[in-house]
Amino acid sequence: MPKMVPHFLFLLFSLTDAQTVVFQPSYIIATGPRITALLLGNTKDITLNVRTVLPSDVTGNLDPPSCKAGETQWILTSELVGQNALRVHLRLNRTLQLCGENKTDCCPKTLCVLETLQVSACAGDTSQASLLIQAKIYALLLPDNPGSDNKTVIPNQVYEPLGSCPCDFTDRTCDIRCCCDKDCSTEELKLFESHCLPGPFGGQISQVPDYQCSAQKEDSPDWFPFLCVLSPPENNPYLGLFYHGEEISTKPRPSFKKPILSAPIQVDIYRQGSPIFTLNNQLFTIPQMALGHCVHNAPVAFLENFSFKCVTMLRSCPTGYPLQTPLSDLRIQVNNGQGDEVTVVVIDKLVEDLTGFMSTGESVITSVMVQECQNVNLALDYKFFWKGNSITNITLTRSIGTISVNGNVTLTTRYSAVFLSGEFMGESNSGNPGYQVGRPIIAGIEDTQSGTFSVQRTSLNLWKPVNEGLCLTAEKQPVLFAENSTSGCLLTVTSDDMSQCDILRNKVYSLQENLIPAMYVAKIGNPNSQTKTDWLNIDFMNTSKTSEDGHGSCGEIPSHIHIHIWSFVTGMIDGNAQRNIQSIQVRSTLSTWTFEFGGGDIRETQLFPVTSSVTFIDIPINTGPPKTRFQINFTEYDCNRNDVCWPQLVFPVTKYYTGEPHSQSLAKGLILVFLLITASLLGTPWMQIRQAWNSSSL
Structure with a gap:
């Protein structure tokens, strides 16, 4: 196959x-x-x-x-x-x-x-x-005599020694992988001679075990006759293992045919994670990122939000989906999950500023004709409105623009889908109720316009460098629970910036402030936006460092921001630990940047690092009873505070060994001592002492 x-x-x-x-x-x-x-x-x-x-x-x-x-x-x-x-x-x-x-x-x-x-x-x-x-x-090697109905009568192996070829099940037919089968021809043996059944199954009786007394050699230790096993060869360990003296007939074998792939089965009611179908029972697809590549026809899952970017190299104007798509192809009729149809409503948005969407590389050809590509899809943003287990409405905001292709052009397109219940976006939690490892930390900003306490969700972020690693093009990535991380970017600073330290400090502070646009952090993974007890205040601190600005240097630059998060386990639900956040602290580290001038009147630039990090600290649930005054002062036998630990000298029979009950470990230890004494008495040293004693007495 x-x-x-x-x-x-x-x-x-x-x-x-x-x-x-x-x-x-x-x-x-x-x-x-x-x-x-x-x-x-x-x-x-x-x-x-x-x-x-x-x-x-x-x-x-x-x-x-x-x-x-x-x-x-x-x-x-x-x-x-x-x-x-x-x-x-x-x-x-x-x-x-x-x-x-x-x-x-x-x-x-x-x-x-x-x-x-x-x-x-x-x-x-x-x-x-x-x-x-x-x-x-x-070619297929078929036997001359079909063996479908052949039977082999095997004597009762409980009382008789194992046969010379136990894998010979079928009479007058070659059994596959049975190299001792006399019915196999030379050509048939060549097909599986490297895959013969090993050991007694294939008729290859193993040698005498080392523990048999008959296997004693000249270099055997002194204790060998005392501990060897005396057993006749007829007492085969494989006796009665295979057969019971009954007639064995061939049985139909299972079929190992390759399964036939069928089309996806459309569900009657949409559930979270189930694929969305069109009215003609086809998968509803939107370009997404999969396995590091941009997939044009990726299925959309119900109630699963996503946002991706796809990078495409262009040498000429695009002609097909998804960059060039007729309006009629986007107005798809979708099955709403109840058997009715929902048509995608398309809203076009003209983009004039192409910054962030495209970049032009160096052309290999010196003279390249400039091509104007109109109505290119730069972004496709879908909004799915849902209620219960059905979709009520779908709107698509298509961002289109005109691009110029001159040589190699890198085009970055964006695709997203959000599911909205009424007018609000469906909020994804990070646990139920405690945080799950690897899920984003939930942060929030207080809504001061409402009369009651209300929090609008946001996130804590770290730097996510892309391309050259510059802060100008860097993106943000969310802080994931229980995952320590450090990242950063490089800020381009000119010699003129060093003469305006206040502006430079505010610029760096604004960059770092955008990472944490929050006042609160949720204690649990599924907080209520209107319950104040589910949220913690973020403690902001600055590391004080006195430094004056000088020629070519600026002090008190908040170049590093560090997030400390303390968490603890509150209990177990279905075998999963429920972790809550106890406290959070954001600390800014101030540093001094010094510019290295190279001389001349040219406007020079230099790269300075702007970094961010997060550290999670687990608070132990039970710290144990407080130490007594004797345990604090008397440290001679404290194994945790001394290099020499006398109580652990006989580790298995002391209280420090917790692998089994103390009574069992003590009994096994005494048995071990007895065996050591017996071995010493029966060994060579004792025999020499006894011979010397007998010779002296004579």
Whole structure:
């Protein structure tokens, strides 16, 4: 059978590009008469053909893909498994029996098929994708006498020694991997001679064990005759292990056929995490990031918010989805989960400032024609309004703009989806009720406009450097519970900035302040925005450092911000520890930046680090009873405060050993002492002393 990597259905749909086709996998080593592959992409108007290819006599390379079919011994068929997926089947149109008397259409040699196939997917006369198959198939070696009904009568092995070939189950038939089976021919043994059943199962009786008294050697220790095992060879340890003297008949074996992938089953009611379907039972997809790559057709899960950026290199104007999409293709009719339809409402937004969306690299060609690409999709922001288990409305805000392509252009597009209940965004918690490890810390800003206490959620952030690591292009990443982290970026400072230290300090302070735009932090993972007891005040502190500004230097720069979070375990729910935040402190470290001048009148620049970090501290639940005055003052036998620990000299029989009850460890220790004394009495030193005593007495 072909060696293929298993695919899940959602991955098949998500990796499909609507504008191109690709075989998955693109190379197969086939050892059986049936081959299956998938053709992903826009399979409309695609034709398939198969032919045999040979290496070129001049270059040694295989022939390029061609849309002209050749005569082969394979039958090519295909079936549609989705909107953008086609399953391709190849079946060998011949038998694999080895030639013998009065046999036709057979294999003259054991290696029956050895050829290279090329399957081409063509649009007209142009090859769009190709699949290369290396077929190496051996002939089927079938016994002359079918052994489906054969029976072997085996005597009662409880009272008789093990047979010379215990894996010979079937009479007059070669048993696979049984190398001692006399019914196997030489050709059959070559198929599995490197995979014979080991040990007694395959008739390979092991040697005499080392603990048998008959295995004593000249270099055996003195205690060997005392502790060896005396057992006759007839007392085989495998006696009665395999059979019970009954007739064993062959039974139908399970089938190991490859499962057939089916189309996704549409659910009647949407639940959190279930895929959203269109009205024609197709997956509703939005470009997303998966496995480090931007996937154009990724399914959207119900009540799962996301926001991604996709980077695309352009040399010319885009022509297909998702950068160029007609308005009619975006107004999709979606199944609302109750059998009715919801049409996507598209709102266009013109973007004139392309900062943050595109950057131009150096062109290899000196003179490149500038291309104006209009109505390019720069961002697709979906809003799903839901109620209960259904979708009530969908709006799409499409940001479009005109870009200029001159050589290599890097375009950064943005895609997001949020699920709104009424007018408010669905808030995701970080635990229930305690925080879960790896979930974001929930912060908040007090809403002073309302008469009662109310908190608007936000997050604590750290620096997330991208590209060159500059603070100008750096992004923010949320602080994750129980995960210590340190990050930073580089701030570009000119020589003129060093002459205006107050402005420089305020600039750095503003950068650091944007990381923590919050006043409160939630104690638990699912806080109530209107319950004050669920929130803690953030304690802001500055490390005082007296430093004066001088020529080329500025002091008291808040270059580092550190977050200390104290947490403790409040209990267990379903085996999961519930962790709450006890206290939080944000400390700014002030430092002095000194500019290194290189001389001259040129306006110089220098990079200075701006860093952020977070540390989580666990508060122990039970610190134990307070130490007595004797334990504090008398430290001679305290193992925690001395290098020499006398109480642990006999560790297993003392109270410090907690692996088992003290009574059991004491009894085992005494038995060990007894065995050591016995071994010393029966060993060589005692025998020499006894011989010397006997010789002196004579």
